[in-house]
Amino acid sequence: MLKIYNTLARDKQQFVPIEPDTVRMYVCGMTVYDYCHLGHARVMVVFDMVYRWFKASGYNVTYVRNITDIDDKIIRRAAENNESIHTLTQKFIDAMHEDADALGVQRPDHEPRATQFVPEMLQMIAKLEANGLAYQAADGDVNFAVRKFDGYGKLSGKSLEDLRAGERVEVASDKHDPLDFVLWKHARETEAEEVKWDSKWGKGRPGWHIECSAMGSKLLGDHFDIHGGGADLQFPHHENEIAQSEGAHQCQYVNYWMHNGFVRLDNEKMSKSLGNFFTIREVLKQYDPEVVRFFILRAHYRSPLNYSDAHLDDTKKALDRLYTALKGVSTEKGEGGRVKGVDWNEPYALRFKAAMDDDFNTPEALAVLFDLANEVNRSQSAESALQLKALGAVLGLLQREPTEFLQGGSVAQGSDDALIAAQIVARNEAKQAKNYAEADRIRKALLADGIVLEDSAAGTNWRRV
RNA sequence: GGUGCGUUAGCAAAUCGGUUAUGCCCUGGAUUGCAAAUCCAGUUAGCCCAGUUCGACUCUGGGACGCACCUCCA
Secondary structure: OOEEEEOOOOEEEEOOOOOOOEEEEEEOOOEOOOOOEHHHHHHHHHHHHHHHHHHHOOOEEEEEEOEEOOOHHHHHHHHHHOOOHHHHHHHHHHHHHHHHHHOOOOOOOEOOEHHHOHHHHHHHHHHHHHOOOEEEOOOOOEEEOHHHOOOOOOOOOOOHHHHHHOOOOOOOOOOOOOOOEEEEEEOOOOOOHHHOEOOOOOOEEEOHHHHHHHHHHHHHOOOEEEEEEEHHHHHHHHHHHHHHHHHHHOOOOEEEEEEEOOEEEOOEEOOOOOOOOOEHHHHHHHEOHHHHHHHHHOOOOOOOEEEOHHHHHHHHHHHHHHHHHHOOOOOOOOHHHOOOOOOOOOHHHHHHHHHHHEOOOHHHHHHHHHHHHHHHHHHOOHHHHHHHHHHHHHOOOOOOOHHHHHHHOEOOOOOOHHHHHHHHHHHHHHHHOOOHHHHHHHHHHHHHOOEEEEEEOOEEEEEEO
16 A cells, blocks of 8 residues: 655545546646756656556556746747747757666656747736636736735645745735736747747747646546645645645645655755756766766655765665676576566565555665575576566566676776776686786776775676776 | 644664565675675664553654745746
8 A cells, every 4th residue: 555745735645546446647847948857767767667666566657747948948048049939948858868868767648848838827827817816916927925825835835924934035016016026027038939929918928837737637637646846836836836736626635745855965066056966877977877867766755865985886886786796697597487576475676665655665675685685696486586677677677687786887998898807817827826926916997996805616707886 | 923744773764553675885694715696694763752552663742853834936
């Protein structure tokens, strides 16, 4: 029985889908004006894990992760680069896909781009206006009237009074209420035609919040199961989505709200505005992408995750242990020669499932994998090894050839394979001649290059540190 | 200022009112020419104070510290 921590309820709740055996989930994706950083990597990996677990649990899942390809930052960046919005966003969408692919993140079923759903957004704004929840201000912007929507603040646990007391920003005077937010931004003279759409309120472009509401209901319906995103989107973005969608459709918007924790650097949230971030591609120059994925899944998705080289090094060693267990045990085929999936009746799998069903407790699920690896090491059982690999697959891990991972695991530098092989031959000749000084010299020299030799009955293997 | 979350061994990180988390590091043993890998055994916990309880890391109250949101942000 799957339980999910629902931000809306501030509690773990049993997951009951709206339609039996079906999950419809929406996750706020990226605004594509720059390369993705590790914070983005965490959202992608976490919800990829969620997506995979629902599928492994037998649900039909429709997963939508949007792309914001129109907003102030994009417009500014395009102007700086002297390129079109489309050129800029396409470049970073491509880069995002490269990064996601490297991290083993499966493509969502839909990746809607905001610019392709402007008519739906306009329809929704019209509904809100008809329902008395939106108004056009003197400056031409169409705003949402926060005061008119009962229950504003139910997701973030904030009252309008609290919010008002904490106001830190000068408010545009044309709003009826300082907390009203924009649905439709009127076009500015200086802006390119590319960022202007016609509407009954005049030329303009959509506000950020309406994008997700419109794309969500278009692709998943007015009421769907799960909505996810980073914890920083809880307020105001998700709060505003609820107000818009429920205000327009007059029904519950989302049943379960899921928010992942931040990636931190030196105990501080990694973010664009603080400038303390590493892009995914920077990190992948130094670490194997599977190590990065494993690093993210080693923490519970709601916990903070501190990034440091020491932690990544630690993670690499941990993953080495799992791949080492798989090495040398045939995992190609199960009994009777068929390719085997998870045997869900087996004790380790039951523990794994219990962990995952408990609000996607991946650290606990991974602990089960380490216990299973220990079992594989002891028994050298192909069945156990297959089970380990199959459970790894559920998390998008352990699917490579162990040797390929262990020998390329940290991003390759120095010695090439042929050279290493030659050194091993030379060392084994020295060993046969009982010239251990020479054998040890060769081993030490390789170690200096990050190559560890392992002698076994079957011969000498090597791996990278 | 308001609101929310967190504080577990050297580091990272889970579970749980009473029974070995797990990974890395460390110690001893087995194995090895010596190592590495592996196996076995072991060391190191629960921010502070008070309460509830036969028993609390786990529940309650108070305090300290940290982080986040209240502005664009994954």
